[in-house]
Amino acid sequence: MTLLAVCLTACSSSESTKYYQLTTPQGGSSVAISTSTFGQQPKHLWVQSINVPDALASTGIAFQTSDVEYRLAEQNLWASPLDQQLQQTLVTNLSNLLPNWLVTNSTLKGDNDSLAVTVTAFQGRWDGHVLVKGYWIYQHQDDAVRRSFEQSVPLKDDGYPALVQALSQAWYQEAQQVASQISP
Secondary structure, three states: OHHHHHHHHHHHOOOOOEEEOOOOOOOOOOOOOOHHHHOOOOEEEEEOOOEOOHHHHOOEEEEEOOOOOEEEEEEEEEOOOHHHHHHHHHHHHHHHHOOOEEEEOOOOOOOEEEEEEEEEEEEEEOOOEEEEEEEEEEEEOOEEEEEEEEEEEEOOOOOHHHHHHHHHHHHHHHHHHHHHHHOO
C-alpha cells in the first residue's frame, strides 16, 4: 500500500504537458479581396503543404544542444502538427503582406502561382537563438525560382513560450522575404 501511494504521488506531482501554437504578428488580419472592388482578378498564390524532416514532424519541440545533438521535448509539444502550423501561419502572414493577392492553402481554378516550402531546421539552439532554415520554390506559369533561407532570432527570455515566440518571429521574417521577392 505504501509503495502504491508513493507511486501515485510521484505521478501526480510530475510536470504537466504543455502545448504550443505558432503566432502571427499582433494587429495583422486577413485582407479580403473583392474582384468587384478592384475590377480585376487578384493574383492567386497556392501555398502547398510544408515539407519538414521526420524529427520536426514529431510532436515535441526541437532544441539543438550542440552542433550535432538535438533533443525533442517530451512535456512541451506542438498543439497541432508543425507542418500544418507552418502552412497556416505562412498563408496568414503572406495574406497580410500581399494585400492584393489571394493566398490560400488549396489550389483554385484558373491561373495559380504556387509556393512549395521545405523546412530543414526549426528549433531553439544552445546559443540562445532559434534557427529557421530551408528553401522555397515559387512557380509562376512556366517559370520557377528556388531560394534558400536561414533566419536566426535571439530568445528574449528563457523557456518554451519565449522559444515559440522567437520561432514565430523568424517564420514571419521569412514570410516578409518571400513577399518581397515574389511581388512585383
